[in-house]
Amino acid sequence: MFQEERLISIVNYLKTNKRITVDLICELYDVSRDTARRDMVKLEEQGRIIRTRGGAILPTLSKEVWNYDERLQSEPSSKINIGKTAAALIQDGDYLMMDSSTTVLHAATAMNAKHNVVVTSSIEIAAILARKKDTTIHMLGGVLDNKHHSVYGAKAIEMLNDYHVDKLFIGTCGITEDGLSAPNEEDCYLVRAMMKHADQVIVLADHSKFGRRLFHRVVGFESIDILVTDQALSPEIKEKLLASEVEIVLAGGENEHD
Incomplete structure (x- = not known):
């Protein structure tokens, strides 16, 4: 050999x-x-x-940080299915918040609800929602991250104080038994601030995100309400999620329970 x-x-x-x-x-x-x-x-x-x-x-720390177009091309069919399932959770008249995740982008694309108000840090999601009738869009201000097509910084976090929404949709770069993680601090600060201004936190994550741990921990499972994913979870991580009373929704399937 x-x-x-x-x-x-x-x-x-x-x-x-x-x-x-x-x-x-x-x-x-x-x-x-x-x-x-x-x-x-x-x-x-x-x-x-x-x-x-x-x-x-094997290394336990993932150091890959892809740009927006690379993330958009990763697991496209899984993300589309998750996005459609997540969009079905949106009701007419809901006030929403959406981060710059490419999976959340597919939820925005699949939205059929009417008379929604959406706050977002993503210029791509704002562009998609601009084509939908009866949707009011609030773009966060701040510094534009050219690599990830999103706004970040102190100004964006400050603007969040002016809003409160029914549902927050976020993606994640990694999920382990310790919770959600991201490659940089700015993502963590903005997502944590968004969570403070939403009644319900919904995480969208395809199977490739599980088992990946990145440099910065965002939050533990106690901070989220619903996880939408595309494949059955390992017993270990499922147990942790259910212990935190997180509802697990499989794209195109039934909710997971004990």
Whole structure:
């Protein structure tokens, strides 16, 4: 087996078994300890593993930060289905708040409710809602993030004090048993401020977000009311969500219960 084939196999083993040792690499691939160590050094240089005493684990911290167009192209069918399911939660006359998530964008696209008022930090969502009749849009002011097509900063947070809505729709970059996480502080501050001005917090997240932990923790599950996703959850994270009385809604399916 060539080294690159072994490296792929080692990473796949770690995805299932969480940890691998030098001795186990020797046993699985019939190589010397020196070869096993070289494999681990190579994987560490590539950022694919974290070396531990006598072995290795997968990194628990996700450092990828995609731009808006890249996020929009990620898991498009899942996001469309989640967006349609989330849009069905919107009633005529609801006052809403929407962040700049690309999954929330699909909820805005699928909206059929009438006479809604929407506060948003997303220039893309504002553009979509501008094409819908009987929808009033309030754009948050502040600094425009060219990479993510959204507004952020102290001015945006200050403006939120002027509003209160029935429902807040947000996305997330990562979900673990500790809650929601994001790659930068500005996202955290704005989302937390939005939560203070909404009666109900609805999180939209496709299956690729689960198990991803990013640098900044946004909130724990106790701060959200509904999670809309596209696949059944692991028993561990489902237990945590239900313990916090979060309603789990599967796109195109029934709600999950105990």
